[in-house]
Amino acid sequence: MSWYNKRLAKSLWVFHVSASPCNNCDIEILDLLTPKYDIERFGIKLVGSIRHADVMLVSGIVNQKIEPRIKRLYSQAPKPIFVVAIGSCMSSQGVFRESYNRCKEVKEVVPVDMWIPGCPPKPEAMIEGVAKLIGVLNE
């Protein structure tokens, strides 16, 4: 599939899923699109539907209500789709580890390709992560 990935890497379309985060990771993701960080220069665009996406960004702890929805979104996505998990909530469930409403680690719900930890990760960290993803796709 490497020829396919190379073509994908030229312009990744991103869909953002908020799986019960505290909003901060989401806001920082949107921040990437605004003039200071301007991630569109890498060809990255936020799209409105998972059916158009190449990358699925997930943030937050996966709570019980949202878990089936995440699974459904993943199954609706055109494959290959790369799942990027943003924030400490995703990688370790952060401060919400003791919550009664969290269900599973995200990797048990959907296969995750990349983790960007931080609470919230700095926009620079996210750009670095995305650049690494593009690098891997180009191999």
Next chain:
Amino acid sequence: MTKNRIPLGPFHPLLEEAEYFELQIEGETVVDLDMEIGWMHRGHEYISEQKNFTQSIYLVERICGICSTSHPIACVRAIEDIDNLEIPIRAKYIRSLVGELERIHSHLLWLGLAGHFIGYDTVWMWAWKYRETVLEMMEIISGNRNHYGMMRVGGVGKDVKPKDIPDLLDKLDMIDEKMEMIAKVANDDPVLKARLKGVGVLSHEQAINYCATGPTSRASGVPGDVRRDDPHDAYGMLDFDVITAENGDVYDKLVVRVLEILESSKIIRQCLDKLSEVEGPILNNVEEISPGEGIGRYEAPRGEVFHYIRSDGSNRPVRHKVRAPSYVNIPTYEASCKGISVSDALITLASVDPCYCCTERSLKIRSDSEEKPDLLELSKQKTERIRREYNGN
């Protein structure tokens, strides 16, 4: 005419958070609205009761990433209220300073998103560009762009260094200049006026009946503001106005927010002035919290946030209750959404600046069988039991 339903969400391209709306329409007119929340429930109150007081301040910061100062301020005020603790004067100014910076960043964020919702992305890009300056100021003061971690019981955790103040003032000048520009744009831009004037009106009586708070009520001419009505921290020593407007439509909500940004910058200037004069500690040592109850209120960017904490003399809260402003603002949709056209519905939904992360504090689980009481009933019984025990002591 037949009624149709339009589902919005939970993952809608324009909604940042997951939430679900169902609009009932007749032709193009919205006749009814239903919503389902609970996608963001994380059980903060329960987690907070497992942590000690210092930890719960960091926890409430993560209730919502946008109000990550309002919740901690209300929380530390609730804890301080138990023992009537006083905080050092310098800490008071720093608290107000951080709180007002957050108000600017939150209002700019809303302004940008509102622009995005009406398809006017220029507003989005510009507003968020200036928001970056505020985040930089926050980074200078607290060391982090978001989630500042500044509040402590008995003061604040970090001091504003005198050498940073000129830099902060420079950045503030830039924000002021740009905000005046945006205020002018809001005044003459035909697109904003055509799209927002007379849309989603919440009348004065309705604002009072729904107990709306914050900019939502102030745009309808109800001048409630905790900073003025219950002056705490430095607000009693500062000079500022409460902005109100008349019509209660989306346009007025925008104008109120833009003018509030200018007021906030006035407050920040006064705080920075005082901080360069006033010397002293920033944190009182608090060894123990005695048994008792305390409440804390703070005027968050969206309205009044309320925290209630009960302590039993140990190092953790026995009960922690949070009420966020969106909890009372969201029901106003019922009044403002009916009768408008579908294309205006989304901006009306966004106009109260709803924050579902803040609001979703409790979960109701219904039981299917008759014999078993449902969770809400159990919870009420528990509250009753605690009240009896507490009063008995």
